[in-house]
Amino acid sequence: MFTLLKTEGRARRGTMTTPHGTIQTPVFMNVGTQAAIKGALDAEDLARIGCQIELSNTYHLHVRPGEDVVRKLGGLHRFMAWDRPILTDSGGFQIFSLASLRKITEEGVHFHSHVDGRAIFMGPEESMAIQSALGSDIAMAFDECIENPSPRPYVEASVARTTRWLERCKAALSELNARADAVNPGQVLFGINQGGTYDDIRVEHMKRIAELDLAGYAVGGLAVGEPTEVMYHILDEVLPFAPSDRPRYLMGVGTPANIIEAVYRGIDFFDCVMPARNARHGHLYTHEGVINLNNQKYQLDDRPIEEGCPCPTCRRHSRAYLRHLFRAQEMLAMRLAVVHNLYFYNRLMADIRDALDEGRFEAFRAAWVEPLSRRI
Amino acid sequence: MFTLLKTEGRARRGTMTTPHGTIQTPVFMNVGTQAAIKGALDAEDLARIGCQIELSNTYHLHVRPGEDVVRKLGGLHRFMAWDRPILTDSGGFQIFSLASLRKITEEGVHFHSHVDGRAIFMGPEESMAIQSALGSDIAMAFDECIENPSPRPYVEASVARTTRWLERCKAALSELNARADAVNPGQVLFGINQGGTYDDIRVEHMKRIAELDLAGYAVGGLAVGEPTEVMYHILDEVLPFAPSDRPRYLMGVGTPANIIEAVYRGIDFFDCVMPARNARHGHLYTHEGVINLNNQKYQLDDRPIEEGCPCPTCRRHSRAYLRHLFRAQEMLAMRLAVVHNLYFYNRLMADIRDALDEGRFEAFRAAWVEPLSRRI
Numbered sequence: 170m171f172t173l174l175k176t177e178g179r180a181r182r183g184t185m186t187t188p189h190g191t192i193q194t195p196v197f198m199n200v201g202t203q204a205a206i207k208g209a210l211d212a213e214d215l216a217r218i219g220c221q222i223e224l225s226n227t228y229h230l231h232v233r234p235g236e237d238v239v240r241k242l243g244g245l246h247r248f249m250a251w252d253r254p255i256l257t258d259s260g261g262f263q264i265f266s267l268a269s270l271r272k273i274t275e276e277g278v279h280f281h282s283h284v285d286g287r288a289i290f291m292g293p294e295e296s297m298a299i300q301s302a303l304g305s306d307i308a309m310a311f312d313e314c315i316e317n318p319s320p321r322p323y324v325e326a327s328v329a330r331t332t333r334w335l336e337r338c339k340a341a342l343s344e345l346n347a348r349a350d351a352v353n354p355g356q357v358l359f360g361i362n363q364g365g366t367y368d369d370i371r372v373e374h375m376k377r378i379a380e381l382d383l384a385g386y387a388v389g390g391l392a393v394g395e396p397t398e399v400m401y402h403i404l405d406e407v408l409p410f411a412p413s414d415r416p417r418y419l420m421g422v423g424t425p426a427n428i429i430e431a432v433y434r435g436i437d438f439f440d441c442v443m444p445a446r447n448a449r450h451g452h453l454y455t456h457e458g459v460i461n462l463n464n465q466k467y468q469l470d471d472r473p474i475e476e477g478c479p480c481p482t483c484r485r486h487s488r489a490y491l492r493h494l495f496r497a498q499e500m501l502a503m504r505l506a507v508v509h510n511l512y513f514y515n516r517l518m519a520d521i522r523d524a525l526d527e528g529r530f531e532a533f534r535a536a537w538v539e540p541l542s543r544r545i
Numbered sequence: 546m547f548t549l550l551k552t553e554g555r556a557r558r559g560t561m562t563t564p565h566g567t568i569q570t571p572v573f574m575n576v577g578t579q580a581a582i583k584g585a586l587d588a589e590d591l592a593r594i595g596c597q598i599e600l601s602n603t604y605h606l607h608v609r610p611g612e613d614v615v616r617k618l619g620g621l622h623r624f625m626a627w628d629r630p631i632l633t634d635s636g637g638f639q640i641f642s643l644a645s646l647r648k649i650t651e652e653g654v655h656f657h658s659h660v661d662g663r664a665i666f667m668g669p670e671e672s673m674a675i676q677s678a679l680g681s682d683i684a685m686a687f688d689e690c691i692e693n694p695s696p697r698p699y700v701e702a703s704v705a706r707t708t709r710w711l712e713r714c715k716a717a718l719s720e721l722n723a724r725a726d727a728v729n730p731g732q733v734l735f736g737i738n739q740g741g742t743y744d745d746i747r748v749e750h751m752k753r754i755a756e757l758d759l760a761g762y763a764v765g766g767l768a769v770g771e772p773t774e775v776m777y778h779i780l781d782e783v784l785p786f787a788p789s790d791r792p793r794y795l796m797g798v799g800t801p802a803n804i805i806e807a808v809y810r811g812i813d814f815f816d817c818v819m820p821a822r823n824a825r826h827g828h829l830y831t832h833e834g835v836i837n838l839n840n841q842k843y844q845l846d847d848r849p850i851e852e853g854c855p856c857p858t859c860r861r862h863s864r865a866y867l868r869h870l871f872r873a874q875e876m877l878a879m880r881l882a883v884v885h886n887l888y889f890y891n892r893l894m895a896d897i898r899d900a901l902d903e904g905r906f907e908a909f910r911a912a913w914v915e916p917l918s919r920r921i
Contacts, residue, residue: 203873204866209585209880213861234844234869241845242865250861468610469617485589485626489618490580493610497579500876504585 170357170384171416171437175525179408179435182525185385185416187222187254187306188355189246194416195432195525197518198224198256198440199511203233204249207445208507209500212251217481218508219515222254222306224440227299228263231289232282236302244304244352256440257305259296259338259361262389262421265314273313275330293337301345304352309387310338312361317395324365328374331363335378357384359418366395368406375410385438386411387418397427404434411435425454425517425541429534432521444514448506451495454513458543460488462506467492480512517541546733546760547792547813551901555784555811558901561761561792563598563630563682564731565622570792571808571901573894574600574632574816575887579609580625583821584883585876588627593857594884595891598630598682600816603675604639607665608658612678620680620728632816633681635672635714635737638765638797641690649689651706669713677721680728685763686714688737693771700741704750707739711754733760735794742771744782751786761814762787763794773803780810787811801830801893801917805910808897820890824882827871830889834919836864838882843868856888893917 175182183194199206199220206215215223225245230236242248245255264271268280268289277292291299296311312331315324339358346354360378364371378386388407391400404419411417418438419431428439444454451462455475460467462474473483474491482491482505494502524533547570551558559570575582575596582591591599601621606612618624621631637654640647644656644665653668667675672687688707691700715734722730736754740747754762764783767776780795787793794814795807804815820830827838831851836843838850849859850867858867858881870878900909 203869203875205870205873205875205877207876209876211862211877211881213857229873233873234865238844238865238869242847242863247847248863248866248869250866468614471618471623481589486587487618487624489610489614490624490626493579493614493624494581497581497605497609499579499581500583500585500879501581501587503876504880505587 171414173414177525177528177530178433180432180525180530181435181437182522183416183437187357188353189252189254189306192221192254193522194437195428195518195521196221196438197428197514198222198438199515200224200440200442200445201249202226203229204239204245206507206511208449209504210507210511212249214508215251216253218512219519220253220511221515222256223249223251224256224258225303225305226260226263227257227296227303228260228267230303231260231291231299232284236299240302240304240352244302246304254307255305256307257300257303257309259309259311260291260299261296261312262314264291275333277311293334294341297338297341297345301342301356302352304356306353306356307385308342308356308358310335310358310360312363312389314390314393315363315365317366317390317393319365321367321370324367324370328363328370331361332374332377335360335381339381339383359383359385359387361387361389361420362407362411363390365390366399366403368403371403371407372410375407379410379412383415385416385418387420387438388436389420391419392422392427400427401430401434404431404436408435425514426538428517429521429538429541432530433534444510445507448510449503451492451502451506453506454510454541455545456537457540458545460545462488462492462495474509475513478509478512480509482506482509482512547790549790553901553904553906554809556808556901556906557811557813558898559792559813561813563733564729565628565630565682568597568630569898570813571804571894571897572597572814573804573890574598574814575891576600576816576818576821577625578602579605580615580621582883582887584825585880586883586887588625590884591627592629594888595895596629596887597891598632599625599627600632600634601679601681602636602639603633603672603679604636604643606679607636607667607675608660612675616678616680616728620678622680630683631681632683633676633679633685635685635687636667636675637672637688638690640667651709653687669710670717673714673717673721677718677732678728680732682729682732683761684718684732684734686711686734686736688739688765690766690769691739691741693742693766693769695741697743697746700743700746704739704746707737708750708753711736711757715757715759735759735761735763737763737765737796738783738787739766741766742775742779744779747779747783748786751783755786755788759791761792761794763796763814764812765796767795768798768803776803777806777810780807780812784811801890802914804893805897805914805917808906809910820886821883824886825879827868827878827882829882830886830917831921832913833916834921836921838864838868838871850885851889854885854888856885858882858885858888
């Protein structure tokens with residue numbers, strides 16, 4: 170299902186085939202938390218901005234509209250009118266970042282909904298059942314996402330439990346896929362490596378979950394407070410123990426520079442809410458760095474966000490018009506900005522793939538990490 | 546510039562040629578108050594939903610970003626990337642409905658901005674100068690929009706002043722169009738009939754302004770509180786005195802039934818914020834009546850808003866998905882709903898034109914006024 174086409178150093182160029190089509194990797198997944206991209210983008214827009222795979226959130230869709238509604242409407246692909254690949258997360262991250270009154274047991278997590286305060290229980294079997302009803306192509310294992318730094322004894326106990334939960338996830342999804350009424354019986358499971366910032370716990374955990382022969386392996390619990398260099402160090406330490414014939418997904422990361430550095434270390438899948446969130450605040454990506462459209466200097470600037478950018482926003486609209494829309498608090502400001510930033514990210518990944526295809530990824534990395542990190 | 550192609554009773558089928566193309570009438574103008582359609586629609590979306598002419602608001606654009614900014618960026622067409630016809634209102638209506646601390650003199654109106662409280666003066670010359678800088682194709686006369694009902698002596702004095710203001714508007718625009726740096730020297734002026742709910746004042750005013758040989762004539766100050774039957778009655782009384790070879794515009798109206806009834810009485814141009822506002826609240830037009838997507842009964846309804854509707858929303862999305870987006874407070878809900886409602890209005894006008902072309906408008910009116918007024 171994952172095919173490694175080419176490598177350059179540790180960087181990898183591949184494809185992953187899913188029930189809804191083949192993904193070219195490295196890939197950035199566009200985040201549609203509640204089955205919609207924040208900024209008023211629909212599935213048609215996703216196609217126009219070069220999205221290969223959409224990511225929705227199990228926790229949010231469980232709370233509203235509920236997975237039974239989505240299942241009755243034919244699954245998430247049909248619900249949101251997107252017929253290409255979808256990944257769902259497990260709900261774990263949101264339970265630990267959004268919900269209140271959490272209580273963790275061996276069985277799972279008791280918590281209260283951030284929307285209406287309703288008491289909810291979610292464990293590995295519940296998360297898999299929800300993701301199966303949603304019918305995503307890739308389901309993520311239910312894990313505990315701990316803060317960085319956390320005390321070593323807590324991390325050891327948490328990781329051991331996350332491993333037991335992963336075994337239960339695998340068994341549960343296997344049973345769900347075998348049911349006659351499975352929405353997407355080809356749904357596969359990615360495991361998630363945890364271990365905080367402890368190299369040895371991370372490495373031992375990756376070795377352990379590699380034995381489970383899963384469709385892919387994620388590195389979770391990073392970009393949650395630790396310095397960037399720590400994140401890169403952990404990737405350096407852990408990825409040699411991830412199966413080379415399976416895709417690797419760095420969850421919730423990151424800036425263009427983070428992505429290039431993580432591809433360099435062997436990551437294939439990314440997701441991040443940052444480009445869309447930055448867009449909604451008027452921070453737009455260009456190859457010279459990030460521009461802030463709220464700046465007075467753009468008041469009469471009739472150039473597009475980036476000259477030569479083929480995105481639907483840059484083909485038609487000026488910085489001055491977008492700045493006006495932001496100041497006038499028009500919803501259209503957010504839409505046009507999100508379209509540009511997500512297009513920019515999807516194009517960055519295409520450029521990375523081209524560089525890998527042509528054996529010049531090292532040069533690409535050397536040329537772009539610095540300028541893409543600028544704020545101008 | 547206006548050509549009357551055909552009549553059926555008092556109803557009229559025509560065309561109006563502007564510097565940015567020809568408009569087929571009767572027409573509904575899509576409202577982009579601040580040079581953007583509320584609900585995250587841009588000029589490309591306007592073209593997709595069949596918009597012939599966009600309407601922007603002089604008051605709002607004067608306050609933000611200011612007409613000098615728009616002029617320096619090449620005028621409103623270039624600013625918002627819409628190369629088809631644009632009408633700007635005069636600012637009068639917003640001054641009387643939005644601004645605070647108004648003081649009316651013979652010269653014009655002193656008021657305070659609703660955005661930042663800044664003191665502003667606007668009279669006929671100022672309104673024309675702003676509209677000239679914006680470069681719309683049709684400028685509206687600066688008038689006083691009075692409440693209904695208002696005392697007769699006040700209405701008489703106000704209408705007399707509005708007439709004097711209209712003469713000043715005509716002179717001002719003529720001078721502005723003659724300048725070498727005019728943004729759109731082909732810009733034309735529509736006069737506005739006022740007179741509250743007093744038939745005789747309305748008729749005398751229309752006779753008076755008809756003598757000014759303007760490019761078009763609007764009926765203003767209606768749909769501001771008086772019963773619908775009073776509005777229809779005034780149209781019956783006043784329109785016989787509007788020049789038959791000039792377009793007639795009923796400002797700020799209205800429901801589909803209002804539009805059909807006003808076309809029946811001889812109106813050619815319409816505008817209204819209601820279809821977009823209704824959309825943003827989940828109230829969607831169909832040929833069986835208005836549906837409220839917030840209703841629980843649509844939770845599992847996988848039909849489009851209206852079966853067979855060729856709008857971008859109905860071609861792709863279900864009522865159940867839209868209902869979810871509204872409940873989840875996703876911006877995309879508003880966008881998809883506004884696209885449908887404005888498409889519905891533009892299509893209604895096309896259907897009215899087809900009926901007039903084929904001599905069956907009376908039957909069209911008889912068939913559609915009632916169902917289009919239902920809430921289902």
